[in-house]
Amino acid sequence: MRTALVWFRRDLRHFDHAALHHALRNAQRVYCVFVFDRDILDALPGRKDRRVEFIRHSVSELDDALDALSRKAGGAGAGLLVRHDRAVEVIPQLARELGVDQVLANRDYEPAAIERDSRVAQALADQGIGFVDFKDQVIFERDEVLTQVGKPFSVFTPYKNAWLKKLDAFFVSAYPVEKYAARLAPRLAGEGVPDLAALGFEASNLAELRMPLGMSGGRALFDDFRGRIDRYKRTRDFPAVKGVSYLSAHLRFGTMSVRELAAAAWQHGGEGAETWLNELVWRDFYHMILWHHPRVVGAAFKPEFERVQWDDAPELFAAWCEARTGYPLVDAAMRQLNRTGYMHNRLRMVVASFLTKDLGIDWRLGERYFADQLIDFDLAANNGGWQWAASTGCDAQPWFRIFNPVTQSERFDPEGRFIRRYLPELEAVPDKFIHAPWTMGGIDQAAARVRIGFDYPGPVVDHALARERTLARFGVTRA
DNA sequence: TGAAATGTTGGGGCG
């Protein structure tokens, strides 16, 4: 192979990169491209989108990093080709213009991406250009971890056991790119990373959030987390505490390498690191499930749950989205999501349980809302998480397991610190009432300077009543 | 990666 084109998608880094590694090793000249795909961008719900900014920033950092990588290896510098177009058209066109022999990319397991890649591969094949893809974004993919009878797992724990048993240094070793980096093609004249406006977007509040972006941001977050990983198991469920890694968006966009993270956790050992590694296994699990069962996009994994009749309750759904359910932990969580594009994982479970089991609303509506809002949105993990909470998924929680939003609040935000961070109107409410402020009498409300039903809503549903309705609703799955 | 209802046990108050 003489020349190659590496197509970056959700792997926005210049290190430990499967496709880049293979391209540099096997071709004499390697071009790199990123496409702001109009098929994706044009379908986004708004013209302010934190993800587009995250990507744009990360692409820009990648562009610089490729240049530095080339120079360090004695090359003449390099850069990323950036296009704002339909990927299905521009990739084959660019490959032809550059005269490459092969296009290389890292595998994506989402149905739409599989369809896109197969169309690109066909168009390339028509021009006599090869297309190859590599495992990069997970540790084990597709059929790599199977049951003893050779079938894909649908229960997490045995999957995890098999996954851990199979793990060894080989599967987490990095794909080095330094040795042949001088083969990166020199930067072409007139190339550059478009600004946000050129992409048709406006600035969101991402800059004020001071979220660490790009490879450097992922690195900084991981360096910080390594110092806390031993406490992960004890602290991860408390949203007011800095207990989790905050690396989800970096795993989503590949600004960190999952191999490096898994290797570090594996080598570190101890219950904190093991618990965190477990979360990376969940990620592999849901990607594996999505690849084997693409029908979970839009349908319950367990068919009998398609019989569940969800309520059509647009007012309640709006109250959930807009953080005015009257349950402080739910509302604080939804405000965190709306304001930052992120939500703590414990709270994702709480609000998902609340939407499906307290409000009786179809999990697909919640899934779609998260898909629109989350900066770390990943189809496989989001769908898996929602179906888990709604009890419709593989290895989901049992349908009669219904979170009590007040108990969850008492348990995981005992002093209401997280609640007050996002609901300043409850600032002066005493701890005793912070989880269920509607239980305050007039005197207490006056003392707390909040009028329930005016400054802060009363509960939109009664939990005990909603629980009974949900048990009845799910009864249809029995027979 | 629950919660609520129901069942059991045992200490202490009390006639």
Added chain:
DNA sequence: ACGCCCCAACATTTC
């Protein structure tokens, strides 16, 4: 001292 009752604490079952 004894039995009875209450009820908190814990365990088990059910959804």
